[in-house]
Amino acid sequence: MKRIILAAASAVLLLASCQSDFNKTATGLVYTIFPGKGGDSVKPGEFVKYNVEYSLTERSGKKDSLLQSSFDKMPGFGQVDTGARAAYSILEIMPKLRAGDSATVVLSCDTLKKKNMLDPTDSVIFTKGSTILCKIKIIATFKNQADAMADYTKEIDKQNAREIKMVEDYMAKKGVKGVKTKSGAFVTIDNPGDQSNKADSGMLASIKYKGYLQSDGTVFDTNLDSSKGHLDPLNVTVGAHQVIPGWEEALPYFGKGGSGKIYVPSFLGFGLQGSPPVIPPSANLVFEIQVLDVKPAPPVTAGPAMPPTR
Incomplete structure (x- = not known):
């Protein structure tokens, strides 16, 4: 899984550096979407079940590490938000996805520090020029919180x-x-x-x-x-x-x-x-x-x- 994620990161970064076929949000978030089988769309205000994985890639490209992953573990659950807190995060691209879709997102550690989303003094782990690569897969969407909570309880039992x-x-x-x-x-x-x-x-x-x-x-x-x-x-x-x-x-x-x-x-x-x-x-x-x-x-x-x- 890690090799797949890192390979995807290299591809996205290469596209970005070439100013070629890639997508960018208004906040500068670089992403690419891999369509699934056309499931339900992710709508603001509804609830979503997803897997997410984060890995860190240094600017030199000589070091990369897995930070966190929910794949083969407890998936994430949350409400789709298009407000200010969604800016420059995976929440920002969720409304662009459908159930079954996957996406790869590249987050600049320097930008995250400027936005106070990372400790600005942490230069040991999140070095200057490094990026956080995020892979997200939408598993399911829910119209209301009750349905999401029922599924969450089942996933807790499995975990x-x-x-x-x-x-x-x-x-x-x-x-x-x-x-x-x-x-x-x-x-x-x-x-x-x-x-x-x-x-x-x-x-x-x-x-x-x-x-x-x-x-x-x-x-x-x-x-x-x-x-x-x-x-x-x-x-x-x-x-x-x-x-x-x-x-x-x-x-x-x-x-x-x-x-x-x-x-x-x-x-x-x-x-x-x-x-x-x-x-x-x-x-x-x-x-x-x-x-x-x-x-x-x-x-x-x-x-x-x-x-x-x-």
């Missing part, structure tokens, strides 16, 4: 199932067998700890942990050593929604003194948005944990779910 399968495949590759929680996290127990004093709902558990990305093993947070700047245990009132759902479901498997791992599919972790910059969107996670202590929790007021990161 959750994909993430669980990815965790299962990862564990199988590692030769690890675990216990599946009610929603789809997995727990492996090295030491169950004191089963008469479990980290159950209403209990205050004192935790040491290390969290890393399932994809490449990058450690994003830990208090097992000083690499992330803190060593103090994390105190969690189980059942009070202070941590991600994957932890809420997994902690009751451990008692005081227990240890093991928690394998968390993205939807039970940080979800489609991730936790930038350390946790990417739709990232499955692995946690090594040690339950140092468990005791009755003082009364607390439930708040929004928080990550087990500082």
